[in-house]
Amino acid sequence: xxxxxxxxxxxxPAGWSTLHRHHIxxxxxxxxxxxxxxxxAGGSLTTPVTERPTPAPSTPxxxxxxxxxxxxxxxxxxxxxxxEASVGVAIPAIVRNGVACSAAHIDDAWLGLDVRRFxxxxxxxxxxxxxxxxxxxxxxxxxxxxxxxxxxxLLITLGTGIGSALIVDGKLVPNLExxxxxxxxxxxxxxxxxxxxxxxxxxxxxxxxxxQRYLAHLEFLFSPDLIIVGGDISARHExxxxxxxxxxxxxxxxxxxxxxxVGAARHAYLTLPPLDD
Ligand code: BGC
Numbered sequence: 652x653x654x655x656x657x658x659x660x661x662x663x664p665a666g667w668s669t670l671h672r673h674h675i676x677x678x679x680x681x682x683x684x685x686x687x688x689x690x691x692a693g694g695s696l697t698t699p700v701t702e703r704p705t706p707a708p709s710t711p712x713x714x715x716x717x718x719x720x721x722x723x724x725x726x727x728x729x730x731x732x733x734x735e736a737s738v739g740v741a742i743p744a745i746v747r748n749g750v751a752c753s754a755a756h757i758d759d760a761w762l763g764l765d766v767r768r769f770x771x772x773x774x775x776x777x778x779x780x781x782x783x784x785x786x787x788x789x790x791x792x793x794x795x796x797x798x799x800x801x802x803x804x805l806l807i808t809l810g811t812g813i814g815s816a817l818i819v820d821g822k823l824v825p826n827l828e829x830x831x832x833x834x835x836x837x838x839x840x841x842x843x844x845x846x847x848x849x850x851x852x853x854x855x856x857x858x859x860x861x862x863q864r865y866l867a868h869l870e871f872l873f874s875p876d877l878i879i880v881g882g883d884i885s886a887r888h889e890x891x892x893x894x895x896x897x898x899x900x901x902x903x904x905x906x907x908x909x910x911x912x913v914g915a916a917r918h919a920y921l922t923l924p925p926l927d928d
Pocket of ligand 1: 743784808810813814
């Protein structure tokens, strides 16, 4: 596989065509895969966000097959990225050097898998892999709710689980797993993820009370300058954000359900192989 080197800026190198700024981003969730082509210069989507179900069981083989279909579908579009452009994939797992070190809402067969290598081989393209919440965090601090500030930004995604990303002065501290800190004697995500609200038929006041205790705990631990709340539930932010009382400003993720896609694409861009020229 190509030697990888980080790029520190989103500015396209001189001589690159617009197409080189376009990357496919895929956010693989426990139940749904969302994807689009992203222009990483401004974080905009050049195709609509499309969804397909995550295969069940979500084995690496099944997901790789589905991802091939995604790449094929997007490659047929006029906005298709250059085939050389790497593909960004966000997964709900701790990812270290491309290897999945946990498997929260995906099949256990991912554990220990070199996902970057496996998917690159299966898709015939360079694939870069990142934790889903880290992807959303990267996107929000670059293009979304955290773009105007420096300091410590904490992004929390509320979905099937709770994802978290910590970005300090624009630099991601990867693989924070704050969905697994304890709340009421259980993993916080069991108590306060968006699905907990549905599973336990909590009204918004009761759900906000749990979020309040959870976020107050994180605020105490990390003293962030800004907390961004994302995940599909952020579309209903007016139901719970006004009920939260923290010292830290709490805002809704601006990129909403595309943050993971945009962040995955940006991650792919940031870890492009060196240019040949
Ligand atoms: C996982 C995280 C993931 C989050 C959101 C948690 O259960 O441990 O890695 O980011 O869910 O999908």
